Amino acid sequence: MGFWNFAATTQFFLYGKRHFTRTGWESHKAKYEQPELLETVDLKGQVFIVTGANSGIGKEISQFLATKGANVYMICRSKERAEAAKAEIVAAGNAEGRVHVLLADLSLEADVRRVWDEFCAHRMQQGSDGVHLNGLVCNAGALSNSKTLTSEGVELTFAAHLLFGTYLLGSLAMPCLEATQQSRLVVVSSGGMYNSAFPSWEDATATGSSKYDGQFAYAYAKRGQILLCEEWARMYPQVKVVSCHPGWTSTPGVDAAYGTSQSYLEPLRTLWQGAEGIIWLLVADAAKLKSGEFYLDREPQVKHMGGAFFTEGSVTKNSPGEVADMMRLLEDWANDRRDSAKRVASAPLKAMDQPIELPKFMGKWYVIANIPTYFDKGTSDNVENYSLDDSGKTVMVDFTYKQGTSSKLLQQKAEVVNDKCTQWAISPKIGFFIPLRLAYLIVDCAEDYSTTIIGVPDRRYLWIMARTPTLPEEKLVELIDKSRAMGFDTTQIVRVPQNS
Template sequence: MGLFGPLAATTQFYLYGRRHCTAKGWARASANYDLGMLDTADLTSKVFIVTGANSGIGRCLSDYLASRGASLYMVCRNEARAEVAMREIRASSGNDKVHMLIGDCSLATDVRRVMQEFGNREQRLDGLVCNAGAITPTKTVTSEGYEVTLATHLLHGSYLLATLAMPHLRRCEAGPRVLFVSSGGMYNTPWPGWATANDAPASEYNQELAYAYAKRGQVLLAEAWASDPFFTGISIASCHPGWADTPGVDCWLGRGKAALAPLRTLWQGTEGIAWLCVCPQEEIQSGEFYLDRAPRTKHLSGPFFTEGTFTQNSPEEVSELMQAMRDATRMPG
């Protein structure tokens, strides 16, 4: 394998992204489908949870779901910002069924409390969008002992939250779905194993890799659950917004974001995720990785944009990941 796999994955993702992930990529993809269907979707009988809902893609998606009449629960870490966002969304949508649940998705205690509070208000859940994120320049460990990027994106913000949501999703009779908002950054790496992702020393920490590990983990989680008969009837997919001009991108890349230009608007990044929320269930292929309403390749590490092997994980490695998350969250298998 040598250096070819890592080099191919990184280089080909950038070239692939230039075609598919920019604003031009969205324009090219959206020319082939009905944009208007999102404007006519009736969500007045639907209940959604969106995490990371007060800014960026999460806020844009929350605006959309509320505008179509959904009962919306915004999971946010900061109460003051959540309050402002909730009031703005209620005012712009005319929908008073917009609520906030305050919790840090990196913490199991917060995630469990949030789902308890949700269960006190609602019995059924139609859609869960796991969008909350965090990234730090140096290794940061939560009060519960987990690397914060891993805990927020994958362990607690996706695996634990979605597991706790399953009883509510099963009460939905019309197309329940779980969406993990991943990133094209996952093209750069396979899942490295729990010891590397969570337990490596601070001296070996790399924020870009920490992010990519968690995002690859979300894709593997969607695959694993989609193939598990226990989740039959619930559509589970990973997705990404492309290269969108979000506050997170601005903070992380600064002037470097020019290399991704022309960046998508927030709505262009959100539109495909909104479609996954409202489309007929039979149009979702569980386990797939979506961009702009279509499943996309999950690997780009082979010659000439083929999948290759560098970023692929063995079934045993995926099983070890799932067991590690079960053990960490003390959830039954």
């Protein structure tokens, strides 16, 4: 550790003793502009996601939101602890039917994608406000003193705090947040970020030769969260994106990380004292929030203190180029592109080269088999019905299907985005057409327009469709073989019952 890193760490500790402790909270609270706001706020009809919600700060936030009438989705790793926490929250807040548990390990890409699909599917089943999301709180994380790799091969602290638990989940949620007025994305960071700039990618991901240090791995991820929120604030001005610090609070995480050393952090805050400033970020008038800032107890804070006499200095700052590199690599790693060879091997799927005649492609298509989205799973009698609007370039899509004995309809609108008419951008309609522009690639179409194969760029989903409710087995096998040749994992294909 260099001198100025040592200075930053020392000044962080001294600053923390004044501001992060219970004494600091009491001092800050005396200056609150609206001290009664949290007592009077009404959140009926609002929707929030809180990660790491079965204990500590996350549970405290979830309980407050539910008590004030909100619909709360608790993303937790342990089913047993999550259900116990949910029962306590429901009982305390008379919140039956408004508190929901979603299970996921947020250090895993697959879990984050699955749990987001589950949230969207559940909201869509609730009615016309299916994409309504007032706030996302990225609170979950892990601090390990020894280097630990997840089952996907990524260092645990980096994966849980920054890569998947914040970047990927926030990226997936952003279209819904943008579609909701006065929405906000709140990232629970830490004063630990004062100890370091965001380092080289090898050090941040623990893939280089440097000796692993759990405390610095945590600080790197937390500094990354601060930089990420700054970038997102510029990229998504419709959403209030802020990072924050709960202060030195008595939580299970602090107990596990510091043990007897936590005496240096005393007097520790209570859970409520650590959580209420974060709650304020969720419920205050959005106009009062400064997007991109780092908050403690309702006020923006300095982000650096590595200079002499508590000045910012430069040792913990990153250049614009370093931040741009971080954002680019987060995007790559969050989408399973973790080395140059793999990036070539996993080149995105492209639409077919042969153009189609769009009018001939219109009409009814029966889904014979698919690699299902979460929304498709367990459905039957799936039919896509296409029609052109007056412009001849916009396709109106009626997707009908059955869940059990109930018939369902999902309307969508597709913009044709290439001259060959084989690449579309689809927006689902849930009360209104939401601006998701999901990729829709026609990768195969029979000359007589009797069958087609539809895919998405990362090959995660696939639809084999025909003009008739059934296909001869040999024809279906032929289409599955074509799909395999295009790089789809055909072991994931399921056949869709057509009973009508």
